[in-house]
Amino acid sequence: MVTAAPASLLQPRLAQLNADYARALDDDRLEDWPGFFGDPCLYVITTADNHRQGHAAGVIYADSPGMLHDRVAALREANVYERHTYRHLVGLPAIVGESDGLVRAETPFLVVRIMRDGRMDLFATGRYLDVVVDAHGVLLLRERRVVCDGNRFDTLLAIPL
């Protein structure tokens, strides 16, 4: 279970990880995105409904660093989609568990999507359900389940959340 001392040390580091993660995506540095994950890793975008019911499938499902790199390569070179950016607002991480060197954290987020013509939409809100590992002083995501509050996604979910 959670012990007070490590949690108090970890929380600012988790917050920093999330801040760096969000900036990389929002600043269109997609190539940096896989670097926030460890190896092995799991990255899934799903809905709260599917998560609650234990459905494993995701809107995006990547279970290796290679799949994260593929996703970025596809967005840069293969996929056709309208230009857009995100603005992530990421809340404070709550440490919900710690065992065997792995930390479980839950962090709320809100993402506004800005289309190329300047239109802004409240695109997604939800929680990051993370398993984080301290790899020689660097926090890496072993798992990030992006559990979105809404039941539906707008047509375009290109950039990772």
Add this chain to the structure above:
Amino acid sequence: MELHWTYFGFEDDDPAMERRRLKQANLVGPAGYVSMEDGCVGGFVQRGAAAAGDHVSVVNMGGDGAESQETRATEASVRGFWKAYRRYMGY
């Protein structure tokens, strides 16, 4: 319009098969490697059509045959499928 995606597996799928199915789901949906550009084009058409609500437009793409084409931009396989379907179903 809303699309509801349901992915099926089998109870006797082994973990490797289950993993393959989960990975395959990356092809479809709002973040789908295949369907992302369909959504994009649909968006263009929807916005374009909104400005011409009293007009009609049809792109035939070669008429109603189902012969092989030089290019992959062809409806031949889909037409062929439905022609066969109608024949088998006796329509």
